[in-house]
Amino acid sequence: MSLRYALLAILRVGPLSGYDLAKQFAQSVGHVWHAPDSQIYPELRKMEAEGLVEGEQQARGERGHRRLYHVTPAGDAAFTDWMAAPLDYQRVRDPAHLRAAYLEATTPDAARAFLRAHRAQWQSELEQWEGELVRIDTVTNPMLARRIAVTAEQDRERTIAYKRFTYEGLVARARIEIEWAERGLALVDRLSDDPDAGPAGGR
Amino acid sequence: MSLRYALLAILRVGPLSGYDLAKQFAQSVGHVWHAPDSQIYPELRKMEAEGLVEGEQQARGERGHRRLYHVTPAGDAAFTDWMAAPLDYQRVRDPAHLRAAYLEATTPDAARAFLRAHRAQWQSELEQWEGELVRIDTVTNPMLARRIAVTAEQDRERTIAYKRFTYEGLVARARIEIEWAERGLALVDRLSDDPDAGPAGGR
DNA sequence: TTACGCATGTAACAGGTTACATGATTAT
DNA sequence: ATAATCATGTAACCTGTTACATGCGTAA
CATH class of the missing domain: 1.10.10.10 (Winged helix-like DNA-binding domain superfamily/Winged helix DNA-binding domain)
Structure with missing residues (x-):
């Protein structure tokens, strides 16, 4: 809606x-x-x-x-x-965390592939959003430029500030997802480490 | 799916x-x-x-x-x-960030109401997920207990570790959303601050 | 003349939401 | 008797996805 x-x-x-x-x-x-x-x-x-x-x-x-x-x-x-009006929040439906909850049911390699794909997915979003932040700061996004052109002087700061705020939030979330995937990769390594193989083993 | x-x-x-x-x-x-x-x-x-x-x-x-x-x-x-199999990531559709991008189009009060609701929403999710973390650590979640009961000794650590990892990720995300809403509230205050009203003004 | 960009859609399907419908069993 | 809980759904609707369809205008 x-x-x-x-x-x-x-x-x-x-x-x-x-x-x-x-x-x-x-x-x-x-x-x-x-x-x-x-x-x-x-x-x-x-x-x-x-x-x-x-x-x-x-x-x-x-x-x-x-x-x-x-x-x-x-x-x-x-x-x-x-x-x-109040925003209606949809109920959680998060396929990545659903899968993460059952990673013990697959192989370490499949777990790693999933986590690497998750990291890549959010890395790509992160780049988009960081690009937008630059385009906001330089007012080079064509839509924002058009909007600023029709906005009264005293409202321009707010317009830009809220855009920046929005993308900062998205960037922060992307970073969190990337960090989470990386901790997951470390966890897979630790758990799939054969205890007999010494500290460097695992693959 | x-x-x-x-x-x-x-x-x-x-x-x-x-x-x-x-x-x-x-x-x-x-x-x-x-x-x-x-x-x-x-x-x-x-x-x-x-x-x-x-x-x-x-x-x-x-x-x-x-x-x-x-x-x-x-x-x-x-x-x-x-x-x-690779997970299929859905395209972004984020109503909260959509609205955040246009907060200049509403009143400071409506902007605050939105941000407070966002904070409350994620605070409530955060509590759910932190509760789950406790139930994972104590193995008091009935589903997890049943699962552990049918899991071989050497796989129990992994089962629990991935559950914990999952909920840690959710908790981290909730915290980020809450922080974002709080930065938004501070921003609304700053932007709606009447320059003539001195540093304490704004409402 | 060929390809690229402009311009606007339709159709079938999948997945999820909301509201409603129905009846049996068990505990108080 | 009555309420809570067990137990299983249907129907209408909305939103979004995927694939396909069609034709014009313009520049190389």
Whole structure:
């Protein structure tokens, strides 16, 4: 149910076509809320049916066309209402920790492969998010730059500060996951260490 | 797609009825993978149809009955295959960080309410998980005790060590989320501080 | 003329949520 | 008798995933 608010957040900066929205989405809010094009286009149509956005059909060449969406007052109200409403937290469903709880049921090699993949997964997220932090500080993220351009002078600091805060949180979480995977790898080594093989053994 | 493996993990310890499984589930693996009864019963039936478990109908009083499930060799193989297979990571969809990225669009009070709720949410998870850590150390979690009872002496250390490792990871993550919310609260205070009101102002 | 980027989707399916439905057994 | 707990589900809905489908515009 958050997708529409993620879309509204971007459209509030200025009207966009579904295509452009999807592109902007992927390089801004998509870092915290992924959505494929096949979900964005229908959602925009649904939002239009509910009066949150308005689409304006535009010609593009002879036969081509595109639909430019902008937020209606109702859409703006829906967004600010959502911002002020309590967030509904989903129940935990964490496949990585589920598997971790039963690592004794597999081989040390499989356990290591799982933990290395976990580390790689979060390392890759970490790099994305650290990249975003740099782009926030330098205001080189195109979405943020557009947003700052339409933001009153005295609100720019807050806008940037909350973006930074958000990505700092993501970065901290990624680091924790990486550390956890590394402690797991050390644990596998320790537990699979053949007691007869001496302190350097294990593989 | 992880639900069935969570169910298998529990059933591998010993046969259970859907009802007992659901109860045991909630107080063990349910801490990392939530599932309501209404999902567990049909999943067990599906797993039975696919030959992963076998259900044995038992009488209970005159008219009552219950179905006792146990894992088949195929179910055991499916579980160990899953343990050795790469985990598929879902794309990020994080409502809390989504909202955090746009906190400038709401009032300081709403921002604080959101951050306090976030802290409370993770505080509550943290308490659950820290409680589990204690129950792991004292082997007072009933599921773990049952598992340990059917585990060979030399594998008990590993079984317990991986459970501990799992919950340590969850605890670390909860702490990070709480710290993040607290830094957010400090940030809201700083940003909503009226520059004319002096260092103690802000509300 | 060919490939790449613009532009918009549909369809089938999987997985999870919420609310509801039903009845038996056992303890007080 | 009544309430708690045992016991097992169904149905409707929402969200998200995956794969596929279609055609136009423009630059090399």
